[in-house]
Amino acid sequence: VAMAATSRVMRAVRVFEFGGPEVLKLQSDVLVPIPKENQVLIKVHACGVNPVETYIRSGTYARKPALPYTPGSDVSGVIEGVGEHVTAFKKGDRVFTLETVSGGYAEYAVAAANRVFPLPDKLDFRQGAALGVPYFTAYRALFQKGCAKAGESVLVHGASGGVGLAACQIARACGLKVLGTAGTEEGMNVILRNGAHQAFNHRDPNYIEKIKECTGLGGVDIIIEMLSNVNLDADLQLLAHAGRVMVVGCRGRIEINPRDTMSKESSIIGVSLFLATEEERHECATALLDGIEAGWLKPIVGSEYPLEKVAKAHEDIICSSGARGKMVLLL
Secondary structure, eight states: OOOOOOOOEEEEEEESSOSSGGGEEEEEEEEOOOOOTTEEEEEEEEEEOOHHHHHHHHTOSSSOOOSSBOOOOOEEEEEEEEOTTOOSOOTTOEEEESOOSSOSSBSEEEEEGGGEEEOOTTSOHHHHTTTHHHHHHHHIIIIIITOOOTTOEEEEETTTSHHHHHHHHHHHHTTOEEEEEESSHHHHHHHHHTTOSEEEETTSTTHHHHHHHHHGGGOEEEEEESOHHHHHHHHHHHEEEEEEEEEOOOOSOOOOOTHHHHTTTOEEEEOOGGGOOHHHHHHHHHHHHHHHHHTOOOOOEEEEEEGGGHHHHHHHHHHOSOOOSEEEEEO
16 A cells, blocks of 8 residues: 655655766655555665766766656665555565666665566675666676577676676576676676686786687677777677677767678677566566576675765766676665
């Protein structure tokens, strides 16, 4: 039943204007949202921080929310209340979300029931906050858009972040040869512990040559690319015949030679989780929940921040020297 008390307030991060991390304002008098039809109210325990949230906050992203808004989509927590027609969840259920209606950087969040999934007992709330966008994006990039098959090779460029580690774990479990890059020794070790057969330091001036030595004349079948504005030109040199670069992340423009795609009949494919259909989301969820059950899917949590330090989290996710797991806010 929808909650009747409208006077309850909570702490939540609000954005009143687009700009730098300083526009993230923590307020303690925000009304607790009320779930409508086919929605649930979640008491938030942790919320993932994604690079895309910094692009939206800065006002440079294609999709701009109406101001003011609360960022955040990857919430984990406990169902506090449900709206009309919700039968899949009840008060007290442990859940994680793929997106929210009211924003996840808050003590309570409303989400559409079809974007909410049961959080298995094997995972804690911090891990639950690392599931949504990273794992759904990785699965979509590999299989729904990249058509990955067992026996193929995949290079995960920027493999030590949330999406990268998810891609390593999923690809390894599904029978692909997994290569990964990271910017630190620690990041490389994290990759190797989470499914990569080999790791390369992308700060090493010769790392492209080392990848070529590893793949031989054949090249790599799929590249999961987190920073295409830096790497796309080099990626095209690394691909096998009919190879594909999956563009998951980009922070600007890059110049490439389209002839490089002709010589191998290779493809550059954009990946957007926002465009997934209901069926595709269900497929992702089923595969990932099976992976958790089987034990090979284990979200790695990196930096943790209290809600008060949200501006620092937004700064660090873009400027830090190297990721080593999913960044989360703890409530």
